[in-house]
Amino acid sequence: MLDAVLQRRLVFITGKGGVGRTAVATALALAAARAGKRTLIVEINPLGRLGEYLGDLTLAPEPTEITPELAAAAIAPAVIMEDFLAGMLRIRALARRLLESNTFRVVTAAAPGLEDFLTLVRIAEWEDERVGFKRRRHRFDLVIVDAPATGHSVPLLATPGTLLKMLPFGPLTSTARDLALLLGDPKRAAVTVVTRAEEMAVNETLELATALMRIGVALLPVVVNAVDPFRFTRTEAQRLRSEPSDLPPSWQPYLGVARFSVARQRAADRQIKRLTQALPDKPVCLPHVTAGRITLAALEPLADALVRPSARGSRRVS
Amino acid sequence: MTDPEPAATHQEAQSDGAPSDGPFAALLDRQQLLVCVGSGGVGKTTTAAALGVAAAHRGRRTAVLTIDPARRLRDALGIATLDGDPHRVPLGRQPQGGFLDAMVLDTKRTFDELIQRYAPTEAAATRVLTNRIYESISTALAGSQEYMAMERLHALATSEDYDILVVDTPPTQHALDFLEAPERLTALLTSRAAAILQNPSLILAREGSRLVQTALSAVLRGLERFTGFELLRDVAEFVGGLEEFSAGFQERAATVARFLRAPAASFVLVTTPEPARIAECLAFHAELVRTGLPFAGFVVNRVLPPALLGRPPFPDVERASEGDVQLGRKLAELQRRFTSLVRTERAEIERLRAAAPHGLLVEVPLAIDEPSSLSRLVTLSAAF
Numbered sequence: 001m002l003d004a005v006l007q008r009r010l011v012f013i014t015g016k017g018g019v020g021r022t023a024v025a026t027a028l029a030l031a032a033a034r035a036g037k038r039t040l041i042v043e044i045n046p047l048g049r050l051g052e053y054l055g056d057l058t059l060a061p062e063p064t065e066i067t068p069e070l071a072a073a074a075i076a077p078a079v080i081m082e083d084f085l086a087g088m089l090r091i092r093a094l095a096r097r098l099l100e101s102n103t104f105r106v107v108t109a110a111a112p113g114l115e116d117f118l119t120l121v122r123i124a125e126w127e128d129e130r131v132g133f134k135r136r137r138h139r140f141d142l143v144i145v146d147a148p149a150t151g152h153s154v155p156l157l158a159t160p161g162t163l164l165k166m167l168p169f170g171p172l173t174s175t176a177r178d179l180a181l182l183l184g185d186p187k188r189a190a191v192t193v194v195t196r197a198e199e200m201a202v203n204e205t206l207e208l209a210t211a212l213m214r215i216g217v218a219l220l221p222v223v224v225n226a227v228d229p230f231r232f233t234r235t236e237a238q239r240l241r242s243e244p245s246d247l248p249p250s251w252q253p254y255l256g257v258a259r260f261s262v263a264r265q266r267a268a269d270r271q272i273k274r275l276t277q278a279l280p281d282k283p284v285c286l287p288h289v290t291a292g293r294i295t296l297a298a299l300e301p302l303a304d305a306l307v308r309p310s311a312r313g314s315r316r317v318s
Numbered sequence: 319m320t321d322p323e324p325a326a327t328h329q330e331a332q333s334d335g336a337p338s339d340g341p342f343a344a345l346l347d348r349q350q351l352l353v354c355v356g357s358g359g360v361g362k363t364t365t366a367a368a369l370g371v372a373a374a375h376r377g378r379r380t381a382v383l384t385i386d387p388a389r390r391l392r393d394a395l396g397i398a399t400l401d402g403d404p405h406r407v408p409l410g411r412q413p414q415g416g417f418l419d420a421m422v423l424d425t426k427r428t429f430d431e432l433i434q435r436y437a438p439t440e441a442a443a444t445r446v447l448t449n450r451i452y453e454s455i456s457t458a459l460a461g462s463q464e465y466m467a468m469e470r471l472h473a474l475a476t477s478e479d480y481d482i483l484v485v486d487t488p489p490t491q492h493a494l495d496f497l498e499a500p501e502r503l504t505a506l507l508t509s510r511a512a513a514i515l516q517n518p519s520l521i522l523a524r525e526g527s528r529l530v531q532t533a534l535s536a537v538l539r540g541l542e543r544f545t546g547f548e549l550l551r552d553v554a555e556f557v558g559g560l561e562e563f564s565a566g567f568q569e570r571a572a573t574v575a576r577f578l579r580a581p582a583a584s585f586v587l588v589t590t591p592e593p594a595r596i597a598e599c600l601a602f603h604a605e606l607v608r609t610g611l612p613f614a615g616f617v618v619n620r621v622l623p624p625a626l627l628g629r630p631p632f633p634d635v636e637r638a639s640e641g642d643v644q645l646g647r648k649l650a651e652l653q654r655r656f657t658s659l660v661r662t663e664r665a666e667i668e669r670l671r672a673a674a675p676h677g678l679l680v681e682v683p684l685a686i687d688e689p690s691s692l693s694r695l696v697t698l699s700a701a702f
Contacts, residue, residue, distance in 0.1 A: 018359015149358070199688055230655060236645050247642060250633040251649060257626065257656055258649055260686065267687040290662070294594065 001284040002031050002306045004220050005142070008190050010127045010182065011220065012145045014153035015194035016204045020225040023294055024194045024286065025146040026053045027302035033069035034303065037141040040126055043074040044119060044148055044156075050074065053294050063126065063140075071140070073126070080118040116159040117172075120179050127182065147191075150204055154211045157183060157191065161215065186218035194223045195275070197268035197285075206278050221281040224272055225302075226288040228265065237262045341678045342702035345614055346373045349584050350475060351577070352484045352614070355606075356588035357598045361619040363391055364689055364698070365588045365682075366486035370418045371407070371699035377414030378481040381474055385423050385467060385488045395420050396692040402427050404479075408692065419480070428466040431473075436566035463488065468574040475577060584614035589670075591621050591663040600673055615678025616670050617702075622660045622684055629653070 005011050005028060013025040022043070029041040040063050043050040051057040051074065054066055059074035066072055078099060085095035129139040147153045155162075160179035163172065183189050191212050195205040205222055212219055232240065240258050247255070275283045286305045289298055345352070346369070354366045363384050370382035381404060384391065392400040395407045402424030409418055430447060437443030446452060467485065474483050577583060585606055589599035599616065606613045632653045635646030671679060682701050689695050 016359070018357060199690065230652065232648060236648060239645065247645075248633065248638055251638075251646065253629070254632055254649055254653055258652055261652055261656075263686040290592075290659075 001221055001223070001308070002028075002035065004190070005144075005192075005306075006032060006035060006037060008142065008188060008218075009138075009140075010123070010143045010145070010189040012147040012153070012157065012189075012191045012217075013194060014147040014150060014191060014208065015223075016196075016201050017149040019194050019196050019201055021149070021194045022048060022050055022053060022146050023289075023299060023302065024223050024225055025144055026050065026296070027286070027299045028306055029070060029072075029144045030296065030299060031303040031306045032142050032144070033067060035307075036069065038069055038071075038139070039142045039144060040071045040073065040140040041144045041146065042123060042126070043072070043146045045146070046074070046076055048074070048146060049294075050146055053296065053299065055296060075119055075122055077115050077119075080122055081115065084118050113155070113159050113162065116156045117163060117176070117179075119156070120159060120183075121175060124179055124182055127188075150208050153191075154208070154215065157212065157217055158215050184216050190218040190220045192220040192223055194225050195283075196226055197224050197271040199271060202271045202274055205275065209279055219280070222275055222279060222283040224275065224283050224285045227268065227272075227285040229287040230261075231265060232258070232262055237265070338700070340372070340700065340702045341680050342369070342372065342615065343376070345584055345678065346376050346378065346482070346702065348582075349614075350482055350580075350582035351471065351584065352482070353578070353583070353585045354484065354486050354588050354617075355585055355602055357595055360588050360590045360595055361682075361688075362588045363486045364394070364695075365586070365617050365619065366484050367391060367395060367420070368689075368695055368698040369586070369702055370420070370484045371409065371695055372702040373482050373484065374407075374409055374412050374416040374418040375696075375699065377412060377416040379415065379417055379479065380482050380484065381419045381421065381480045382484045382486070383421055383423060383467070383470060383474070384486040385463070394689050394691060394695050409696070423463070423467050423470055425463050425466045428470050432466075432469055432570075436570075465571075468578075469570065472570070472574045472577055579611060581612070584612050586614055586617055588617045588619065590619050591666050593662070593666055596666040596669060600669065603670075603673055613674065613677060615680065616674070617680050617682065618667055618670070619682045620684040621667070621681040622656060622663055624660060624664060626653075626656050626660045627664065629657070 011028070013021050013028065015021050015024075025041060029039050032039040041050065043059060050072065051059040054072055057064070057066070057072070059072055061073060061076050061079040063071040063073045082092070082095045082099055085098055086092045089095055089098075123143060123145060126140060127143050131137055131139045148156060160176045160183060163176040164180060193205050193208055193212070195201045209219060209222070240255065240262050272283060272285065284306070286302050289301055352366075352369055354362050354369070356362045366382055366384060370380050373380040384400075392398075397405045397407055397420060399405060400420060400422050402422060404419035404421045407418040407420055433446050434443050437446070467487070471483060471485055474480055587599050587602055587606075589595045603613060603616075632646075632650035635643055635650055638646045667679070667681065670677075680701050682698065685694075689698055
């Protein structure tokens with residue numbers, strides 16, 4: 001899994017609400033940083049918890065260094081809008097004034113996609129940011145985006161395409177075209193969907209994967225989060241299910257729990273199998289971590305699990 | 319709830335007779351509105367549906383309104399279509415003519431109906447409804463979904479077709495997002511935005527700044543290039559059209575706000591026993607209390623049976639016959655894991671009890687998988 005990510009420069013993490021997108025994005029960033037990539041993790045949700053996971057930080061709209069290899073930033077809609085307006089008006093105080101006006105809020109709501117567009121522009125700027133002698137070197141090797149949940153991530157990633165269809169000519173066309181090229185280039189950009197081994201989450205994942213393929217963005221293996229690392233083998237499961245009377249009588253009171261556990265294991269396996277059958281790549285399973293608070297230390301096991309080589313690389317399906 | 323065998327809790331036959339009184343019985347008998355609030359992924363929609371089934375069982379004419387339904391819920395409810403119209407859930411004969419209708423929030427349609435109701439004239443309604451940006455405003459404007467949920471709720475509550483409404487809210491990090499959004503939207507739509515757009519010189523009068531006026535028109539020109547149509551004119555027209563019925567809007571928002579705080583309304587906080595979710599749930603609870611919204615109780619989904627705690631440790635496996643040692647070790651480990659998980663869960667659930675000693679609390683046992691049939695939902699509803 002990690003290899004597929006490390007080959008890209010820009011990876012979006014999306015999925016159903018509550019499946020652990022931010023935790024997986026953070027673990028991925030952690031693993032990439034450990035592999036020596038200068039990694040930037042970007043949060044889009046203004047109420048997100050990335051800062052908390054990274055050690056109770058308040059994330060800034062500009063990349064802040066966490067370790068020499070890892071930086072983090074939070075894109076605040078108000079800030080990118082202000083920057084956009086400031087660029088247009090060349091006076092920042094005026095931009096602020098406009099942002100405070102109800103009139104302006106109605107106007108921007110009437111222009112759906114503007115915020116998404118500006119968000120992507122900002123991300124693309126970081127992806128392409130150069131530093132050093134003659135600005136030859138990329139500032140970041142990899143940008144990981146903790147993208148919004150299912151419902152919003154498709155319109156977000158479709159923004160450049162939608163815009164190009166709507167406005168084949170105009171001042172924003174070349175920017176939109178660059179964005180579309182970046183997102184559509186499987187060598188540079190890709191998306192991964194985080195899910196759980198539960199039926200509703202898998203249903204939503206399959207629908208989302210189809211929608212993402214339609215946009216033409218490369219799909220990395222789906223990440224199944226919070227898979228119970230405790231497992232009975234097939235033989236053990238069969239034995240437990242067939243009411244084993246040959247087991248010691250003192251064990252009998254404990255078999256109910258074991259059978260329940262086997263049934264849950266089977267239900268989870270069925271959902272993982274559905275993903276395997278429906279998608280081009282085998283899903284990657286991450287272990288369930290129990291933690292009162294999610295911290296970088298608690299996410300280490302996820303980062304470790306991501307390093308294990310995946311069976312196949314990602315494939316672009318258009 | 320105290321069944322020692324988790325698997326067994328899902329095999330209980332559904333009762334067709336009179337419902338027994340669960341912790342929520344009085345609430346289900348008396349209230350007119352139950353609002354389910356909670357983080358994403360805790361089973362809020364399913365809980366709302368199960369509460370609806372429970373209310374119907376108690377002879378109430380019930381409607382469940384879901385905001386963002388998974389396809390699965392539609393299957394679980396046993397109805398072919400789930401949309402903006404009420405669809406009867408095939409529960410069979412319920413006592414005292416009780417029934418359950420399910421519907422989804424259709425933001426655009428509710429907005430349409432609202433416009434039609436409050437438009438002073440037919441022409442005014444048409445002007446707004448045919449506006450080119452109406453569709454994006456009605457669905458994309460922050461708060462419009464929440465506002466329309468409230469609106470729909472109020473319409474249903476006053477329709478006299480139902481005794482009780484159960485509503486499932488969109489996942490939010492803050493309980494109040496949902497409740498405050500309608501007020502914010504009303505403020506926005508009924509502000510002087512319209513007048514300003516129609517006559518930008520009003521900004522001058524208010525702000526005393528020619529610069530801001532120039533800035534606004536420059537930005538609007540820029541945005542027009544972005545959207546490719548005459549945004550300014552359309553927005554002005556749209557908001558201007560709305561202003562004609564701003565009085566109706568404001569009155570309505572106030573009525574809905576009162577309705578939410580009325581004695582007949584209750585908020586139910588849905589969570590799972592994981593520490594992180596409990597922390598979020600406690601934050602929701604504090605917000606509800608602080609703002610004087612009527613909190614009724616917690617529903618904790620996916621709880622391991624507490625009876626597991628009372629067990630003696632797993633017997634010594636090393637004395638088992640050769641072939642069983644491996645399995646015995648696994649069973650012992652499973653027992654240890656479950657016991658430790660249950661201990662954590664009990665402590666977390668106690669935190670909820672401590673935060674609201676007089677609140678109701680229902681624990682829904684962890685199931686093998688999610689409820690996918692009406693009979694499962696009926697079984698689940700017995701917990702309330």
